Amino acid sequence: MSNDMHSEVSFDSIREDFPILKREVHPGIRLTYLDSAASSQKPVQVIEAMDHYYRNTNANIHRGVHVLAEEATFAYELARGKVAKFIGAEKAKEVIFTRNTTESINLLAYTLGRSYFKQGDLLILTEMEHHSNLVPWQMLAQEKNLRLEFIKVTDNGTLDLDSYENLLKQNPRLVSLTHMSNVLGTINPVQEIICKAKESGALTVVDAAQSIPHIPVNVMNLGADFVAFSAHKMLGPLGIGVLWGREELLDKLPPFLGGGDMIKKVYLRSFTANDLPHKFEAGTPAVAEAIGFGAAIDYLSGIGMERIAAHEQLLIKYAIERLQVIDGLSILGPDASQRGGVVSFTLEGVHPHDVAQILDNDGIAVRAGHHCAMPLHDRYNIPASTRASFYLYNSLMDIDILVKSLQKVTKIFG
Amino acid sequence: MDDLYREVIIEHFKNPGYKGVLDPHDISFEDENPLCGDHLRIDLRVDENNKIKEAAFSGHGCAISQASADLLLESIIGKSIDEVKKLTKNDVLELLGIELGPVRLKCALLSLKILKAGVYGLGEANDDLVEEE
Numbered sequence: 001m002s003n004d005m006h007s008e009v010s011f012d013s014i015r016e017d018f019p020i021l022k023r024e025v026h027p028g029i030r031l032t033y034l035d036s037a038a039s040s041q042k043p044v045q046v047i048e049a050m051d052h053y054y055r056n057t058n059a060n061i062h063r064g065v066h067v068l069a070e071e072a073t074f075a076y077e078l079a080r081g082k083v084a085k086f087i088g089a090e091k092a093k094e095v096i097f098t099r100n101t102t103e104s105i106n107l108l109a110y111t112l113g114r115s116y117f118k119q120g121d122l123l124i125l126t127e128m129e130h131h132s133n134l135v136p137w138q139m140l141a142q143e144k145n146l147r148l149e150f151i152k153v154t155d156n157g158t159l160d161l162d163s164y165e166n167l168l169k170q171n172p173r174l175v176s177l178t179h180m181s182n183v184l185g186t187i188n189p190v191q192e193i194i195c196k197a198k199e200s201g202a203l204t205v206v207d208a209a210q211s212i213p214h215i216p217v218n219v220m221n222l223g224a225d226f227v228a229f230s231a232h233k234m235l236g237p238l239g240i241g242v243l244w245g246r247e248e249l250l251d252k253l254p255p256f257l258g259g260g261d262m263i264k265k266v267y268l269r270s271f272t273a274n275d276l277p278h279k280f281e282a283g284t285p286a287v288a289e290a291i292g293f294g295a296a297i298d299y300l301s302g303i304g305m306e307r308i309a310a311h312e313q314l315l316i317k318y319a320i321e322r323l324q325v326i327d328g329l330s331i332l333g334p335d336a337s338q339r340g341g342v343v344s345f346t347l348e349g350v351h352p353h354d355v356a357q358i359l360d361n362d363g364i365a366v367r368a369g370h371h372c373a374m375p376l377h378d379r380y381n382i383p384a385s386t387r388a389s390f391y392l393y394n395s396l397m398d399i400d401i402l403v404k405s406l407q408k409v410t411k412i413f414g
Numbered sequence: 415m416d417d418l419y420r421e422v423i424i425e426h427f428k429n430p431g432y433k434g435v436l437d438p439h440d441i442s443f444e445d446e447n448p449l450c451g452d453h454l455r456i457d458l459r460v461d462e463n464n465k466i467k468e469a470a471f472s473g474h475g476c477a478i479s480q481a482s483a484d485l486l487l488e489s490i491i492g493k494s495i496d497e498v499k500k501l502t503k504n505d506v507l508e509l510l511g512i513e514l515g516p517v518r519l520k521c522a523l524l525s526l527k528i529l530k531a532g533v534y535g536l537g538e539a540n541d542d543l544v545e546e547e
Contacts, residue, residue, distance in 0.1 A: 351452075351476035353521065357418060370451060383451040383474060412419050413428075413477070 011311055014303070015393050017043040029363040032401050037182050037210060037342050037389030038367050039232045042296070046235055049295035050288045060284055062261055076287050079294030080277070086297045087227070088218035089244055093276040096243040096250070097285055101209040102132040104228035104243035105176075107280060108205060109136040111253040112174070116203070119145045121173040124202070126151040126159055126188075127379050128181045131372045133207040137176065151177070151193075153379055157184040157333035164193065172202040179211035179222075183373045183387065184333030185316070185342035187211065194223045203249070209233055214312055214340050214391070216305040219244055231289065236296035240289035243280070250276055257282035308392045312341035315390045315399065319343050322403045327410055332385060341390035344371070347406070350413045352386040358412065359386075362405040418512055419477065426481040431488060433480075434470040443532030444473070447524050452479050456487070456528050464495050476521050478514070483525035485509040490529070498533050501526060503544050 015021055018041050025031045033041060053075065059068035061076050077092070084092040098104045123137055127150045141148050149167050152160040159177075175197035180187045194204045206224040211217055213234035219227050226249070230241040245253075255262050255273050259282035264272045273279045300308065317336040320343060323329055328348030333339055347355055356368035367387045370377045377384060388402055436442075436457035444455035452475035459468040469487040471480075489509060490498050506526050507514070514522055523544040530543040 351474075353476040353518070354419075354478070357518065361418075374451075377451075383453075412424060 011392060012395065015395070017045065017299075018393050019044055019047075021393060025363045025365075026361065029361075032362070032364045032398050034388040034390065034394065034398065034402060035365045035367050036213075036233070036391035036394075037371075037387065039238070040213065040235050040391055041393065042235055042237070042292075043299050045299050046237065046292045046295045050237060050292040053288045053291045058288075061287055062278070072287055075294075076285070076290050079290040079297075082294045082297045083242055084244075086301065087212065087242075087244060088220050090220065091247060094244055094247050094250065096245070096277045096280045097290060098228075098241045098243050098280075099239055099286075100230040100232070100241035101207060101228045102136075102241075104241055105133055105205070105207065106136045107243055107256045108226055108228075108245075109140045111256055112203070113140045113144055114254050115252065117144050117146055117173060120147065122147045122149060122167075122170050124149050124151060124164070124167050124172045124175045124177075124197075126177045127153040128157075128159070128184060128186065128373065128376050129176075129178055130182050130207065130209070131374070132209075133176055133178060133205075134375070153184075153376065157181070157186050158338065159186075159188055159193075161189075161193075164196070168196060168200045171200060172197065174203045174205065176205035176207070178207040178209075179217070180208075180214070180340050180342075181333070181373075181376075182210050182342065183344050183371050183376055183385065185339030185344075186334055187215070187338060187340055191221070191223060198223070210340065210342070213300075214305075215309040225249055231293040231296060234296055235299055236293040237286075237289040240286045240293050247276060250280070255282070256280050259283045261285075303392065309340075311392055312390050315394055315396065316341045316343060318396055319388065319390070319399045319402075322399055323406070326403065326406055327414075329406070332380060341394075342387065343389075344385040344387040346382055346385050347409065347413075350409060352384045354413070355386045355406070355409055358409045359402070359405050362401065362408070364402055364405055366402075418514075418518070420511060422485075423477060423481040423510065423512070426484040427477040430471075430480065430484040432470050432484050433472065435472050436468055436470045441532045441535075443528050445524070445528050445531065447475070447479070447520055452476065452521065452524060454479065454483060454524055454528050456483070456525065456532055458532065460495065466490050466493055466495070466498065471525065475524070478510070478518055479521040479524050482506055482510055482522045486525045486529060495533050498529065501530070506544075 020041050023031045057068055057071045059072045061073040080095050081092045084095045123146055152163040154160050179190050190206055197204045204224045205226045208227050208229040212229045226245045228243050232238040262274050262279050262282040264274050320336050330346050332344045352368035356366050359366055369384050371387055436459055439457040440460045441458040446453050454473040457470045458466055461467045471483040506522055527544050
């Protein structure tokens with residue numbers, strides 16, 4: 001037995017930790033979940049950590065001296081420490097809890113807009129951004145009269161670095177891009193891109209919503225100034241995300257939302273802002289969600305991100321191999337070696353909604369549509385695509401089920 | 415086979431009888447389903463008695479939305495504008511002969527929405543047009 005197969009056997013037991021995977025979605029038909037790029041499923045360890053919190057600890061944090069408040073505060077800050085360690089951050093206070101990646105990027109657009117950008121400044125994004133790393137900057141550009149330019153995407157689904165070099169000559173003030181495309185699966189050479197952005201004096205932001213859940217990411221090695229991601233895509237609960245930033249930069253930014261916890265002192269007509277990370281966490285935060293997030297990180301760390309990445313690499317290689325031979329099926333994006341566990345495709349003559357609907361009858365959950373990346377679909381002149389995405393709980397057999405069902409689709413529409 | 419993809423739906427999707435554009439036309443209206451980006455245009459020609467003489471649809475979309483457009487246009491030939499105005503969600507569902515969840519319902523009703531916005535001469539299509547009275 002090869003090493004690959006050894007490791008595959010141990011991934012089989014991982015599935016036992018995810019109660020939802022045992023569910024029948026139609027009578028007699030078990031769920032095949034291939035939509036983790038939208039949101040991941042949760043292991044029992046995460047569900048129980050949150051349940052335990054509500055049964056035993058529930059209280060508001062950072063105030064009150066009773067046992068529950070102290071335990072809740074400790075657990076919340078412990079989760080922050082786990083996140084910091086997981087992403088290789090130097091200090092826990094550089095980890096800001098938000099609602100999700102979208103809110104993290106909006107926080108940045110809002111606070112940089114009030115303190116950093118001047119009229120006419122250039123921001124560089126890419127053509128493959130999720131709407132969450134596009135619309136907040138569009139809103140800011142409109143308000144402050146900034147310029148947006150885009151690193152082009154090649155036919156192959158990778159970034160055109162020559163177009164980037166040209167943009168760099170125009171002295172950008174910010175470069176913000178996705179680490180891994182949620183449609184193409186492409187893993188971008190962010191280290192190189194950030195390095196060049198810094199040489200030209202720009203701030204750098206990485207949307208790591210699709211990368212941190214699936215591959216080892218160390219924010220210090222990445223070299224970025226800010227990194228955003230969400231818990232729910234990495235086995236954690238919905239409703240909590242992270243903005244990581246360098247302390248000296250976060251210190252310079254004005255606060256985002258105003259209210260409780262983000263202040264040191266409040267007078268009738270003024271206030272002084274709290275220290276990091278509280279300065280950016282106004283109001284009662286998602287405490288149970290932070291604890292669930294911490295449990296998710298424990299779970300991922302227990303298996304190891306290298307092993308998870310290798311498992312997904314095996315799955316995506318197999319998936320692309322099997323999908324390629326289906327009549328009329330075209331895969332978007334690069335070779336398996338350049339991507340994570342995401343594959344989007346079109347099927348000639350069949351609308352993605354019809355594909356997804358027929359797959360659903362076989363219990364298969366995929367995503368159909370533009371996956372919050374309309375400009376990228378315009379780039380390829382297609383209205384929509386169907387996307388299958390994998391995670392540690394998926395198996396080669398799931399891909400066999402997908403392929404069999406897709407063959408059914410081509411038969412119905414053939 | 416799968417209920418949602420009954421033969422009649424696949425047949426109308428693959429070999430539509432009313433696909434195309436009418437130029438000139440008496441009534442034309444187009445709109446999108448923002449959920450999935452499906453785009454549909456409907457052209458109509460009416461006779462001197464205000465009855466639908468010819469109808470055609472164009473655009474792109476899923477099998478459900480394309481088949482429902484074809485079935486709908488087939489059903490209105492010879493009908494008066496007033497009769498078309500009275501068409502409801504149930505008329506379309508009867509033509510399709512299937513039950514639909516809320517998401518796919520929007521696909522099925524896109525053609526009715528566009529048809530009604532056209533015959534009412536409205537500036538924009540509205541979901542109210544396909545709600546039951």
